[in-house]
Amino acid sequence: xxxxxxxxxxxxxxxxxxxxxxxxxxxxxxxxxxxxxxxxxxxxxxxxxxxxxxxxxxxxxxxxxxxxxxxxxxxxxxxxxxxxxxxxxxxxxxxxxxxxxxxxxxxxxxxxxxxxxxxxxxxxxxxxxxxxxxxxxxxxxxxxxxxxxxxxxxxxxxxxxxxxxxxxxxxxxxxxxxxxxxxxxxxxxxxxxxxxxxxxxxxxxxxxxxxxxxxxxxxxxxxxxxxxxxxxxxxxxxxxxxxxxxxxxxxxxxxxxxxxxxxxxxxxxxxxxxxxxxxxxxxxxxxxxxxxxxxxxxxxxxxxxxxxxxxxxxxxxxxxxxxxxxxxxxxxxxxxxxxxxxxxxxxxxxxxxxxxxxxxxxxxxxxxxxxxxxxxxxxxxxxxxxxxxxxxxxxxxxxxxxxxxxxxx
Amino acid sequence: xxxxxxxxxxxxxxxxxxxxxxxxxxxxxxxxxxxxxxxxxxxxxxxxxxxxxxxxxxxxxxxxxxxxxxxxxxxxxxxxxxxxxxxxxxxxxxxxxxxxxxxxxxxxxxxxxxxxxxxxxxxxxxxxxxxxxxxxxxxxxxxxxxxxxxxxxxxxxxxxxxxxxxxxxxxxxxxxxxxxxxxxxxxxxxxxxxxxxxxxxxxxxxxxxxxxxxxxxxxxxxxxxxxxxxxxxxxxxxxxxxxxxxxxxxxxxxxxxxxxxxxxxxxxxxxxxxxxxxxxxxxxxxxxxxxxxxxxxxxxxxxxxxxxxxxxx
Numbered sequence: 001x002x003x004x005x006x007x008x009x010x011x012x013x014x015x016x017x018x019x020x021x022x023x024x025x026x027x028x029x030x031x032x033x034x035x036x037x038x039x040x041x042x043x044x045x046x047x048x049x050x051x052x053x054x055x056x057x058x059x060x061x062x063x064x065x066x067x068x069x070x071x072x073x074x075x076x077x078x079x080x081x082x083x084x085x086x087x088x089x090x091x092x093x094x095x096x097x098x099x100x101x102x103x104x105x106x107x108x109x110x111x112x113x114x115x116x117x118x119x120x121x122x123x124x125x126x127x128x129x130x131x132x133x134x135x136x137x138x139x140x141x142x143x144x145x146x147x148x149x150x151x152x153x154x155x156x157x158x159x160x161x162x163x164x165x166x167x168x169x170x171x172x173x174x175x176x177x178x179x180x181x182x183x184x185x186x187x188x189x190x191x192x193x194x195x196x197x198x199x200x201x202x203x204x205x206x207x208x209x210x211x212x213x214x215x216x217x218x219x220x221x222x223x224x225x226x227x228x229x230x231x232x233x234x235x236x237x238x239x240x241x242x243x244x245x246x247x248x249x250x251x252x253x254x255x256x257x258x259x260x261x262x263x264x265x266x267x268x269x270x271x272x273x274x275x276x277x278x279x280x281x282x283x284x285x286x287x288x289x290x291x292x293x294x295x296x297x298x299x300x301x302x303x304x305x306x307x308x309x310x311x312x313x314x315x316x317x318x319x320x321x322x323x324x325x326x327x328x329x330x331x332x333x334x335x336x337x338x339x340x341x342x343x344x345x346x347x348x349x350x351x352x353x354x355x356x357x358x359x360x361x362x363x364x365x366x367x368x369x370x371x372x373x374x375x376x377x378x379x380x381x382x383x384x385x386x387x388x389x390x391x392x393x394x395x396x397x398x399x400x401x402x403x404x405x406x407x408x409x
Numbered sequence: 410x411x412x413x414x415x416x417x418x419x420x421x422x423x424x425x426x427x428x429x430x431x432x433x434x435x436x437x438x439x440x441x442x443x444x445x446x447x448x449x450x451x452x453x454x455x456x457x458x459x460x461x462x463x464x465x466x467x468x469x470x471x472x473x474x475x476x477x478x479x480x481x482x483x484x485x486x487x488x489x490x491x492x493x494x495x496x497x498x499x500x501x502x503x504x505x506x507x508x509x510x511x512x513x514x515x516x517x518x519x520x521x522x523x524x525x526x527x528x529x530x531x532x533x534x535x536x537x538x539x540x541x542x543x544x545x546x547x548x549x550x551x552x553x554x555x556x557x558x559x560x561x562x563x564x565x566x567x568x569x570x571x572x573x574x575x576x577x578x579x580x581x582x583x584x585x586x587x588x589x590x591x592x593x594x595x596x597x598x599x600x601x602x603x604x605x606x607x608x609x610x611x612x613x614x615x616x617x618x619x620x621x622x623x624x625x626x627x628x629x630x631x632x633x634x635x636x637x638x639x640x641x642x643x644x645x646x647x648x649x650x651x652x653x654x655x656x657x658x659x660x661x662x663x664x665x666x667x668x669x670x671x672x673x674x675x676x677x678x679x680x681x682x683x684x685x686x687x688x689x690x691x692x693x694x695x696x697x698x699x700x701x702x703x704x705x706x707x708x709x710x711x712x713x714x715x716x717x718x719x720x721x722x
Binding site for chain 1: 505508598600603604685689707709710712717
C-alpha cells in the first residue's frame, strides 16, 4: 500500500481487488450460489414433504366404505384445490361468450351459483369450504383479487360475487335443511357420487396409505370392471381418523394426468367462526332473488355443454336418477341418448347443439349401420352426434358409442 | 501496514475502513468512529438527497394524483346513486366496492398503480442509484469518503427500499384522504362476504401497503444491479423499466405458464388476499419468498459487480 500516497481509498480498494485477480470473478459465485440454493430448495422441498406413506392398521375396502358412510364431520374448514382437465379443445372466446350468455337465460346475475360454479369445470381452482352443522356451510371460489362466496345460513342461501359486487339470494329447501349442493366441489361430494356407482360392475380395493393436507389417509381405489369405459380408476383418500374423504382423483383409462383431481391442501376440524356464515348484502349492491322453480336445476348449469355435465357424467348412480332421456347400457358403460330433434330441452343438449355448429371441424366423422355422424372426444366423455339429431353421450370409448348407436337402430 | 483480513463477510467489510484505510488516509481520519453512526449518517444523507430531488417529488406527486383521478371518476359515474352498470366488468380490483366504503379506494388505487406506476417510479430511483452518480461524476467522491463500497451499496439499496415504502404510502394515504372525502366510511365487507370493523379495515389497509412495498423490493434489487452495470443513469432506468415491461408481458402469456411462478411480478396481486376472511396466506408467503430471492440474487450480483468495478467517473 505504500506506493499509494494518496488518501484515495477507492484506489486502495481497487488495487486490493486487482491484486487478488481471481477474486474479481469469484464474487459472482455468490449470486450464482443463491440461485443454486433456491433451485435446489424448490426441487427438493416438495419431494421431502411428499416422503413417507403413513403406517396405518390394515383395513378392508368394506370397512373403509363404512367408515366414509359413518363419517359425521359437522365442523370443519379447509382449502380445496380442484384441477379439471377434460382435454377439451381450448374454446377461448367462445366459452366466455357462452358463459356471459348463460345468466341471461337464468337470473341475469353474475352472482348466480349456476353461472359461477361451472367455472370449476376446467382449469385449476382454489375453493375454501367451511361447515358448521347442517345449516351452515360456506363455499368460496378464490379468484385473482376477487372471490365468489356461496353462503348457506339457516334458510338463506347467499351468493356474493365480489368482482361485480352482485348478490344472489334464495331460500333453501325446507326438507330438513339438507342442502342441495349446486355442484360437486369438495372431495366428499365427488366421493359420494363415485361410491353410488359401486355395484357388481365395480371393483373396490384399498390402495395403501397417503398423507393429505397433513393427515394420514387410506386410499380407496374404485375401478370399473367392464371394458369400454374411459374411466381408468378413481382414487379416494380417506382420513384415517374421521373417515372424511380428503382427496379425489379420477384418472382416465387412456393414461396421463388426472381428469379430475380435487383434494384438501389444508383442513381443520375446529369450529369455524360464526361470522364466517353471516351475510348482509352491502348497501347499494344489486341483489337478485332466485325465481321459483329454478331450484333443482343447479346441478346442470345452462350452456355448460358436455364439459360440466355434473362434472362426472360417467357415474351410473347419477345417470339413473335422471328422467327425460334414455339411458342404455349399465354401470360405467351406460350411455345417455338425447334426441335434440324433438326436444332440445335438456341443458346439455342445448349446449351441445350450440357447440355443434361451430365445432363441427373439431369432431371426427364416423359412419356405420346407424348412418352418419360426428364424434366429439374429450379425455373422459365422448359424444356421438348423429346427423338425424340424436346424441349418444357417455364416459365410454368411441367404439362403444358407435356400437351402441348401431344396436340402437 | 497490517491488512486486517478484508472482506469475506459483510460485517468484516463494514468494520474495515477503520482498520484498513485508517493509517493510509491521515488527515481525513480525524473523526473516525467506526460503522453504525457513520452508516446512519450516510443513509441520512442519501435519503435526503433522493427525496429532495425534483424528479422524486414529481414521481410522488404523480402517484398521489392517481387515487384522486380514480376517486373522482367513480364518484361521477355513480353520482346519481346508481350502481355502476358494468357488472363484473374490467377496471382494477375492488373498484365496484369503492362506493360502499371509501377505504376500498386505498385497495383500488394500489391495485391500479402496482402493475405499472409504482414499479416505474421504483425503477427510476433504483436505476439512478449508482449509474446516476457515475453519470454526474459524483460516484468518485462518494467512494473517497471512507465508507467502503459494500456499505455504500447497502445504503443505496436501503434508500431505494425506503422509496418503495414511501411511494406506496403516498398512494395509500392520498387514496384514504380522497376516499374519506368522497365516499362513506365505516364497517366494511371483505371480499369473502363477511363484515369487519373500520379499525380492522384500517389495519388491513396498512398490511396491504406493506405487502405492496415489499412486492417492489425485488425490482429494486434488479434495478440496483442494472445500475452498477453502466455509467449512464438514463440507460439504467430505461433498462430497468424495459425489463419490467418485458417481464409483465411474459407473465401474461399463457404459453409461458411454466416459468411464470418465478417472475417477480407474478404474485403482486396477492396483496388482495389480505382482504379475504380468513386471510389466504399461501400466495402472500410465496410473494415474500420470491421478492427475498430476487433481492438476494440481484443484490449479491450488484455487490459482485460494484466492488470489482473500475470507477472512472
